[in-house]
Amino acid sequence: MSRPTIRIHNVTTNEVFDREMDDAEFEAYQDRQKQYLMEQAETKAKASAKADLLKKLGITAEEAVLLLS
């Protein structure tokens, strides 16, 4: 399976290379993907908790904003 490609522009020699990520770059890329998925899960969990609380209080999101303003 091919890896994501990376464009490297050596600005001193003006040479441009397009190649697949090497092992270290691919590892960093996978770490970033994990971080992204964690952020997505956190965002989803927060939204879910917020919706549960609004339901418990019996108010809408707009009404909650009005209360806090």
Add this chain to the structure above:
Amino acid sequence: MAKQTFTTGQVLTAAQMTSLQQTAMCGGAASAKTASYTLVAADAGGAISMNSATSTTITVNTALFAAGDTVFITNLGAGICTITAGTATVNSSASLALAQYESGFLDFTTTSAAIFVKGSGAAAASGGMTLISTTACTGTSVVLSSIPGTYTNLQVIIDNFAPSAAAKLEARYNGQGGTTHQSAYFSLGSTTFLNPTSKTSQARLTDANLRASNNETRLFMNIPYYSSTDNQKKLTQFQLAGQNTSNQDTQSMGYIMYQQNNTAITQLEFFWDTGTTFASGTAYLWGIK
């Protein structure tokens, strides 16, 4: 007039003498090029003028020129023209890249080595601004590497860029991971400073997912004293404007603190938080004296 080999008894014409006189006075017609070019033996003693809107190279190979030969090169186009060592060796105390209206000449010391002497206009002592590189953004990650440390400040503009699928732009310096970057920014409509990627391997440049394949986005970055190796923080100030996934205008501004105090910045990398690819974009790197 390119270098000639005269023979005994040859009669020179008035046109030849005029052309030789022009060459001797550093003038004469240049051979116009509009794309990357490899020098040939007939270029000895002549002039090349490059005129291209995109980056080009002039390649220098061995066994074509004799010691003492010269070739004068001028860049008339907006694209950077870089003198590139092919099979020959090219040394220079200045950059081998010619920005628009810059010029220099190759002075061959042997058949396989030349010194590139760049015109003084290329090396302003202060206040000068040079377009170092122009890079079309493609792939998952765009890396500007081997940034010369000969300028005081760097300026980066990425124009008309977009992800292939909605995502947030991130940046990383010197390819370094660990706790090396800290970013903080605020976005239009937000009253809170956001600091979601504090002390991580990369810095985030916007809180909004930028719309896929939209060409209205522009990033502007300033990096003062990027090549300093003293014990001072490397600070980047940035501004980003584009459209979010709801087609609304969005902008953010903030800073990146690169935490490797004693390390010069020689590489800049840009990528998307989701791992998607660049659908478009052009990155311009400027050096400021």
